[in-house]
Amino acid sequence: MNETAMSDADYQKLGQTLAGLAGQGAMKLEMLDGFFAALVAGPEVIRAAECLPQILGRAWDDDAAFPGPKAFDEFMRLVNGHWHEVSATLLAGDDYYPWLDADDAGRVSGNDWAEGFEQGMALQPADWQLAFDDADAGAALAPIMTLAMEREADPALxxxxxxxxxxxxxxxLSPAVSRLHDFFRTLREKMAAELAAAEQEKTSF
Known part of the structure; x- marks a missing residue:
């Protein structure tokens, strides 16, 4: 039994909780999903609990943001549950489908998801530059960055x-995340193999 599996009711509650904290700069559920996709697919996997200030915005420092410890614990269960679902999907090599919400007019833009992904990349900018510098990984980043930059304040960008x-x-978006995950996983495996070979060379003398 997968104890981290999230139900539809779980996702509804997570989305409602985040929406209730939107006035304090908390991420929307769509943005959180993009953020987690970058945390899991990126250079070094970062867990949800390490990023609560980014997720909650000003609510992170507001003792009144949650009615009490039980409410916060439930929120953390939901946040970690979603992070684990994204992680399990990518680690298993299964198709990852981004969480994309429609606006009041029924239009799906993908901007929030892409901006969340961009915020995840910002936590490890130097390492993500490796993806921009690689032809295949850079091509995978292109649709994400195009959507992320659509609401850029600077007209020139x-x-x-x-x-x-x-x-x-x-x-x-779905194949892009998988390609980026494979890129960084291959890179980590290559670096680990080179390190092991170097250590083996030292001990052989």
Missing amino acids: RTTVSDAQREELLGQ
Whole structure:
């Protein structure tokens, strides 16, 4: 039995809790999903509990943000549960599907998800640069960054996405995360093998 499995009710409660803290800068559920995708797929896996200030915004320092310890513990159960689901999916090599919410008009933009992913990358900028510098990994990052930059404050950096382009970009997110996860996993395995070989060389003298 997978004790970390999240039910629909769990996700509804997690989304409602985050929405209730939105005024204090907490992430939306869609943004949290993108954030976790970057934490798990990236250079070094970062657990959810290490990133509560980023997740909760100003609510992290607000003792009144949660009614009591039990409410906070339940929130942590839900946050960790979702993180584990993202992690288990990528580690198993299964297809990862981003959590994308529709707005009041029924439109799915993907901006919140991409901005969450970008925030996850910002925790390890130097290591993520390795992906930008690699042809295949850089191509995987392209649709994510295009959506993330669509709401950029600086007009010179802001991207413009047509409806047709958006549909294509959204369809590229799932394979992009898998490709990035494979890129960094291969890189870690290569570095571990080189380190082991160097240690073996030292002991052979």
